[in-house]
Amino acid sequence: MTGQTESPLIEIAGLTKRFGAFTAVDDVSFKVARGEVLGFLGPNGAGKSTTMRMLAGFMTPTAGRASICGHDVQADAVAARKMLGFLPEGAPTYPEMTVLSFLKFVARIRGYSGGELADRVDHAIGLTTLAGVRMQPVETLSKGFKRRVGLAQALLHDPPVLVLDEPTDGLDPNQKHEVRTLIARMAPSKAIVISTHILEEVDAVCSRAIVIANGRVVADATPAELAKRHPSGKLDDVFRALTQPKAA
Known part of the structure; x- marks a missing residue:
């Protein structure tokens, strides 16, 4: 049939992770389609890596669900991981x-x-x-x-889905350029999530950005749309405005 659109390759719904009384990830939901490169942004401790680990099936959520290519990462873990390439923080x-x-x-x-x-x-x-x-x-x-x-x-x-946690961490400028070029080359055939705190990475390779702060999604837009949220038109100013604690 014509007119049908492909289902998202990544689907996250109400994903939540609590450690005792501390909520690290709080009701996060988003979808990523083939051809999208999603920058997942947030300050240290915002919940980025915890979300990535739950999406990859390496950490069990307190609530909510995640699926890769239609396979639930907890209930259908083997099938989901066959569809996934995961670069964790530290890459053991x-x-x-x-x-x-x-x-x-x-x-x-x-x-x-x-x-x-x-x-x-x-x-x-x-x-x-x-x-x-x-x-x-x-x-x-x-x-x-x-x-x-x-x-x-x-x-x-x-794999059709890549989840990359800080993929250019520790790379020199030339190596960063090589990796970003590689990601851009692969992008049309995959759904890619890049967890990063490097704003230039978002400008360089991402078609969309989600900003997370205190475990919650505070923005979901294209880099250009995000930049318009601050008079300076600079992503770093938008990022600070979205993630810094409000003054009492």
Whole structure:
């Protein structure tokens, strides 16, 4: 049938996480369609990483639900994770493994073998410019290279959904440009969420931005629409106005 629109690849409804009396994420809801790059913004402690972990199925929500490509991340976790590439904060790896052996290990877990495994690993290494360090143990790498190894494992299976927590953290300006160019190139075929506190990242690659403060969504708009919310037209001024505590 013509005229049908594709369902959102990411759907979050009423997502809430409490730690005792503290509410880290408070009734967050949004959807992300294929072709969208969503910047998920907020100050430290706003609930960004907690939301990302719940979306990826690594943390159980207190209330609400999240789904990836129609698969509930809690009730249908395996199917959801097959559709997801997740770069968590810190991107834990096995530090004694070389870059190549770690990515081969991830590929085997993803169910690849033989020539397809080798092709997937080579492609991920090429996308993230890791060829020069592929035989080095992960623990010997700089923070920026470790971040790129984390990104490579997220891209390995070419998932339709990417959830990237601070993807350019620790990268030098040239590396940041490479990663942002890669994200822009992949964007048309995927739904991508980038959790970040770097406002220039939103301008560079995001088609939409959500601002979260104290666990709640306080804005959801395009970067251009957000910029209009302050007389200066600058995103950093809008961000401060939305996230700073109001004076008593």
